[in-house]
Amino acid sequence: MRQAVAQLAPVLTVLTDLGERFAADGHDLALVGGPVRDAFLGRTSNDLDLTTSARPDDIEPILQDWGNATWDMGRQFGTIGARRGGTVVEVTTYRADAYDGTTRKPVVAFGDSLEEDLVRRDFAVNAMALRVPDLAFVDPHGGLADLEQRVLRTPSSPEVSFGDDPLRMMRAARFVAQLGFVPAPEVLGAMTEMAGSIDIVSAERVRDELSKLLLGDHPRAGLELLVASGLADRVLPELPALRLEIDEHHRHKDVYDHSMIVLEQAIDLEGPADGPPESVPGPDLVLRLAAILHDVGKPATRRFEDGGGVSFHHHEVVGAKLAAKRMKALRFDKETTKRVARLVELHLRFHGYGDGQWTDSAVRRYVTDAGDLLPRLHRLTRADCTTRNVRKARRLAAAYEDLEVRIDRLLAEEELKAVRPELDGNEIAEALGIRPGPVLGRAYKHLLAVRLDEGPLGKDAARERLLAWWSQQPESRDG
Template identity: 65%
Template sequence: MGAELDRLAPVLEPLGERFASAGHSLHLVGGPVRDALLGRHVSDLDLTTSARPEETERLLAGWADAVWDMGRAFGTIGCRKGEWTVEITTYRSETYDPTSRKPDVDFGDSLAGDLGRRDFTVNAMAVSVADRSFEDPFHGILDLAHGTLRTPGTPESSFSDDPLRMMRAARFAAQLGFAVAPEVVSAMTAMAGRIEIISAERVRDELVKLVCAPHPRRGLELLVETGLAGHVLPELPALALERDEHHRHKDVYEHTLIVLEQAIDLESRLESAPDFTVRFASLMHDVGKPRTRRFQDDGTVTFHHHDVVGAKITRKRMKALRFSTDETDAVSTLVELHLRFHGYGDGEWTDSAVRRYVRDAGDQLERLHILTRADCTTRNRRKAERLRRTYDDLEARIERLTEQEELAALRPDLDGNQIMAVLDLGPGREVGEAYRFLMELRLDEGPLGEEEATRRLLAWWADRT
């Protein structure tokens, strides 16, 4: 940890001197201390102090490049110094109304009291900015060494105070790869229903962090095991379908987790990772199966149209979790299209089919490549290799047609103004119909050129009228 503190010294030491000269203590606390002990790079600095917010704001003036007070109600003043983002929070001693989503904030008067109100022991360690003395009243360093998540007090008390901490337990398990202590799991299971008082936005934010963590499977399995998933993402435990007596279909829940892991392995194809959209689409791609499962007379199982049903379920869930329209559209599109590749058999793709695949995927095409490849979890090596080769061929076809026809900007040979000029029409419904006719031609036959497109448009118009 010493090396990381040395790296932080240019920003921490001058700040510590300002607080010390005013008679206040200042400690690096929480995640930065934990990460420094784990040998991880610390980027944002969280500190706690005996100074009240107004005093903190005064001490930052003239030192920080910018200061903000959006967290003042919770005792937090934020600032930027060069490349660093710093948040300084007054010692807190919160009390909670069991029916409320928000705490009543009372300022405390001791570091120990402040650390005792934190979520987990590994986040309840502090380092004095003045002399680098280490404070660990709840033995967080031992839990860090053993890779265990525990609460400073009883987990029941902690989760009663802030039920979102149950989601954070799953998130930290996913981020750190830690085991969650049995008593914490028991409390999460017994108190899972308490998550209902937490706002959808806060649940969403924790879920995003969990899904984007290095080990999302750990966190997701914990949510399912404790029953929390039944409240925040009920579509996930619903995938654990009862197996039919002949075991003629896969364990959809296990399949889904494998698809997620395989999608993560393919994220290098994207410009940046982790990628929430492709990960969440992997998690939701089969959520339509429970509603569409049918047993046939011969004992086989079908899930007809589970792609379309799953897209609707995904859209409804993401809306409930207050995701943006763009995020919802992207994930739902991937869920709806995840079977499209399999609808063309063993690679009998016409140019028209390739164009439509690209058109329908739009800006999600690369993610669709990842999801489709990840969705192959068969243990039959010959089948898996055949599917891989077939998809390789499809991607090659897309690349060739893209070079020839600029598929990324797929549009008819005539635009709306040209259509109106050719048909002597003003703006209206008929222009839209003509545009769609030309787009279908473009998809079926490729670029025609303006002259041929005009001839075909006039013939279509004549037949129509």
Template identity: 65%
Template sequence: MVKMAEALERLQSLAGSPIVRRVSTAFADAGKELSLVGGPVRDAMLGVPVHDYDFTTDASPDEILAIVAPLSTAHWDIGREFGTIGARVVAGEGEDAVADTVEITTYRADAYDGVTRKPVVAFGDNLEDDLKRRDFTVNAMALRVPEVRLVDPYGGVEDLLDHTLRTPSSPETSFGDDPLRMMRAARFASQLGFHVADDVQDAMRAMAESIGIVSAERVQVELSKLLCTAAPTGGIRLLVDTGVADIVLPEIPGLQLEIDEHHHHKDVYEHSLTVLEQAIDYERERHPGEAPDLVLRLAALLHDVGKPATRKLEPGGAVSFYHHDIVGAKLAKKRLRELRYDNDTIKSVARLIELHLRFFGYSEGAWTDSAVRRYVRDAGPLLERLHMLTRADVTTRNRRKAERLAFAYDDLEQRIAELAEQEQLDAVRPELDGNRIQEVLGIPPGPEVGQAYKWLLELRLDEGALGQDEVERRLREWWARRSA
């Protein structure tokens, strides 16, 4: 719970920090207003460490630049069109000096055309109007500096205390200005653990299709931010429940398969959310303190998206999803491309989905060393992520089954570690390179060299390291058989 007295004390501390004090004093000396706004104010009141210094002012971009240039080691105006100037500000001297990045934006009073979501940029002349155009009341609070006065014209403090997300203007107006705010509602609900007000949810349901006018790049950024929150499943549920996910990520609501009265199977949607939660738990357990793993989280959320397309009702009440791993990898790749994810992310997520069922063959019967080597080879640099995804994919309530699968994967990881120690498994390659293959077989460069290399790799995977003399002998025998 947020205690008001402690929250105000934290605001005083924020206003008194060296960077804020130096910037605010410079603006006051220039006769200009300055306020910390949005995230820094909200986070300070919640007791969350403040990492971003976002200011707003009545100064024009040219005036902002003139004021901050003497305070900074670097400054940039990439957002100048929208009134934003960034700078690296230094406060203090010698060993006591501190430096941090600040962004300072002129008051805005934008208008929107409601078709392309591109604002007609217009600068405003007062703080209250600037706050009204922000997304949620908890982000529409400002802290005047250097005098330290909280400005909250739209009830952000009350909503902060109630852990509620509301919009400063009507939600229909706010989402009409920028439909992406519907996704931001889901992200902040997950990030802050807040409830989204009923009227805001109603507006999301009524206006869900308008998210279609937002660029794929902006949707992708917001989806990634949601997935990288501490507990993203609440936000995902909100997007699904309001219909927004039907537009931006339809594969997820598509997992809510109808249950036939005679054919019963797990709820794939709920299972996928549980897998995401468990993958995050493994991520934190194995890599504490590290940044969220977006690739792992995307793969966990999307790992079963091939099930609706491969669902088959079998005689006797069974339900099968044959090859849903392969189909799911293709569907995930298509969706992530449409959302403009980078090629490395797309390739990694699709590969994890394609491989996520491979382990279950191990649990049904012991693998040979050759099969373990192939598992590692196929996973490549994604092996650690595949470990976490595969473990997270076990959501059965049957305790004995869960324990059996966990024991089997412990055993597999142990065998991988032992083989890696013996053979440097993570860098498995034939014992002969292409040049030596040509020398041994007396052949020129060409496709035959590649075929021989591939055969030697299979030999290495099957039998491990054999030594160069033995490998050359085997290669000559293979070539003779092939030629015959």
């Protein structure tokens, strides 16, 4: 308790002040949920969530006297927010909600006691409170013991808790990923039995929980809980579909296990949170999504070859489409979806480089096709090597190191990140005597291909190559 209070020292003055103000008006006030849990875990929390016996109309004037600004965060739900300086608080009336089981929106009812409020919370570790200003600790559901054991239990029965709000099952997986907890057997049983009820939750809410899970310290554990409980079959079915598929290293692992290892290895390759963009500062959602989705095209492309082999031709192309489709269904933004799908599409491009047959042209195309995703593609490609064959692993690592050296050399010599044809659109139009339109677009692409294949030629040589190409086009004869 002393350690938890010490963790709260930076905000203790604020909590005491607010507690005294509410007490002076005859109301109870308590810090509740995540901030209390994090204080016992020695973690810094940016949230100051408080609960009170006061109703919203009583909360607002107290906060107006205390803060520089107040706002209505949902009066019908009992929540008023306030700010004083850099400190933001949210104060909510005790709740005693009821649910109809068909939506996750509660019929809001205000409660009369802290204990009544705590029993409706998602997990016992989040159902602890610290009364202010006297700092009395309230833990009716054994949340502190659960913290000690790193276990997730629900204050009420898990069937009731998840029936009230199915999103809590996703939160369980998120807490496993973020905090290293494990679900109690009855919690896992209820998640498995009730997995289908996640369908009433909006895709946006599911996406947010999945993103938080992936950005946690232990995302593999969270994903494995989603798969084991059957939730992944509803929200990310491409992942459990990998379990029975054998990948190109089928001697010792399946695609599901391989994808989990790739995720862990990609995380190990992330840069520090404050590192430069080229280091891919972690946690990086795009890289982690690409890692778990990079092989989702394999089930649809698996072919059994003569002699007992297995092939997955073009699984990267199929996988890119499947990844984009799933991310759109989960309402990921367009840019994130585009980046993840592109990484899935490009993740096999490196293979074959080890044969030593890549020209500078191939390296240029690798760089330009990746664009600003190149640092992530480097890490995804390296992480995709999960072979236990030490000699093969060393060979692949050496080949990729050689590729990176060549990329750095070409970047320095030719500024590949900004590669363009040596004639711009106006110059192409003037040389060919054409107007802007599809033909100009084709001419531009041709000169870009020449630039990628042969490197810098100079404007005169580029113009000659353009005119030679133009002489072979039907439009030149029509003009």
